[in-house]
Amino acid sequence: MRSPRKAKKAREHSVSSKSFYILDVDAVFPGDILLTKTPSLKSSTIRGITRTDFSHAALCISYGHFIEAIGSGVCRFAVKGVGVHDRTNVRLLRLKPSVPRATSISRLAAIAGHEDLQRGYSLTGVARFVLPLKPDEAGLFCSQLVVQAYDRAMKANGLLAQLVPNRRLDQIAPGHIVESPYLDDVTNTAIRNVTSLEDPYWYLDERSPVERPHQWETVQKLSLLHEKTVQIAIKDAKPDANPRSFYELEMLLRDTKDQQLDAAIAAALEESQFCEKYYEKTVRSVDFDEMVRESENLVQNAARGFVVTNAIPDTKQLVRLFEEDLRDRTEQHELYVKRAAEGNLRTFALLGDLQGRLEALSQQILAVLKRQLSALKGALKASKGEKLVPRSPWHEPCRGILQAALRP
Numbered sequence: 001m002r003s004p005r006k007a008k009k010a011r012e013h014s015v016s017s018k019s020f021y022i023l024d025v026d027a028v029f030p031g032d033i034l035l036t037k038t039p040s041l042k043s044s045t046i047r048g049i050t051r052t053d054f055s056h057a058a059l060c061i062s063y064g065h066f067i068e069a070i071g072s073g074v075c076r077f078a079v080k081g082v083g084v085h086d087r088t089n090v091r092l093l094r095l096k097p098s099v100p101r102a103t104s105i106s107r108l109a110a111i112a113g114h115e116d117l118q119r120g121y122s123l124t125g126v127a128r129f130v131l132p133l134k135p136d137e138a139g140l141f142c143s144q145l146v147v148q149a150y151d152r153a154m155k156a157n158g159l160l161a162q163l164v165p166n167r168r169l170d171q172i173a174p175g176h177i178v179e180s181p182y183l184d185d186v187t188n189t190a191i192r193n194v195t196s197l198e199d200p201y202w203y204l205d206e207r208s209p210v211e212r213p214h215q216w217e218t219v220q221k222l223s224l225l226h227e228k229t230v231q232i233a234i235k236d237a238k239p240d241a242n243p244r245s246f247y248e249l250e251m252l253l254r255d256t257k258d259q260q261l262d263a264a265i266a267a268a269l270e271e272s273q274f275c276e277k278y279y280e281k282t283v284r285s286v287d288f289d290e291m292v293r294e295s296e297n298l299v300q301n302a303a304r305g306f307v308v309t310n311a312i313p314d315t316k317q318l319v320r321l322f323e324e325d326l327r328d329r330t331e332q333h334e335l336y337v338k339r340a341a342e343g344n345l346r347t348f349a350l351l352g353d354l355q356g357r358l359e360a361l362s363q364q365i366l367a368v369l370k371r372q373l374s375a376l377k378g379a380l381k382a383s384k385g386e387k388l389v390p391r392s393p394w395h396e397p398c399r400g401i402l403q404a405a406l407r408p
Helices: 004-012 041-050 102-115 142-156 174-179 213-225 228-237 246-256 259-272 274-286 288-303 311-343 346-383
Strands: 018-023 033-036 056-062 065-070 073-078 090-095 183-185 191-196
Touching: 018 090, 033 174, 041 174, 056 102, 056 142, 056 174, 065 142, 073 213, 090 102, 090 174, 102 142, 142 174, 174 183, 213 246, 213 259, 213 274, 228 246, 228 259, 246 259, 246 346, 259 274, 259 346, 274 288, 274 346, 288 346, 311 346
Parallel strands: none
Antiparallel strands: 018 191, 033 056, 033 090, 056 065, 065 073, 090 183
């Protein structure tokens, strides 16, 4: 994702408008399944081997956020401001309302998917369609992540069925998910075409997607998990333990309160400077001072009676994103502080300090956005909608700050 400064510079070098598609975050709900394909060799290979139309699957776990299993591991991404080149490259599926306890199943599937956050990626996922390989216990393939979450949720709700019947979990490719008799295609309700002078942050169907912040976090945490000193401490603390993600490692430390394990994880965090680097990456991506200046421009224009088209709905969505982000950060911060105190555990103290700083940053951003929304609403009411200024659907304060919503 680009900062406001980079977005502005890009706009200055391009006067031609661009047409692409976006997913409306207000029309996407937890439990929705997103299928995509790209022009890349990897995507073509997956579709060719599995003889299906899609090569990747992701699961909506909360407002505006999806989870996916990719090369760097199981990551989260924000869908707001993300584009699509070709509408046929995406498919949005939703559990049919006729399925018993559909709402509960969708909610539990989102929770189950979130529990796999920051697990590793299964490199043998596609190969198992043509070779007799053993299932990968450590990592997940993208469609396995999605289908497994739904199968757990359906079972928990007493539904003795599988999301994709008559196929083993390790033999379900992304394109096979469309075969499910329990899903509706709701793409038309959520995707819309826009014309803009600015590019989206990135494209769901681009050939070579850039690394996103949460991918960096997942790679770093998996690396910390596999540190030799950490692995030795895990076996000493609980010989039969085999945490597959940093989250599971945290749960092991919470349950055992083992001081040797705590020392090993804390030392790995400090040696890698994970907390410092993560915070610095977030601050750089947000470019808070520039975001404030751009917001002030919108507020000043609003005071003169001019409101940018789409600025109000965009700001409303951002306010909701950061309200949820702040709530989650606050809860996580308080939880880490509690765990650190209960077991005198430095690992949770370090992670709590990181969450506290990110919580403060989210508070600052949310305050700016709320002031901006209030000014825009007031100006629109005063002008009775007569002074709308047509412009890109991405007003500047949107750009660069969404990275802060990708919480660890």
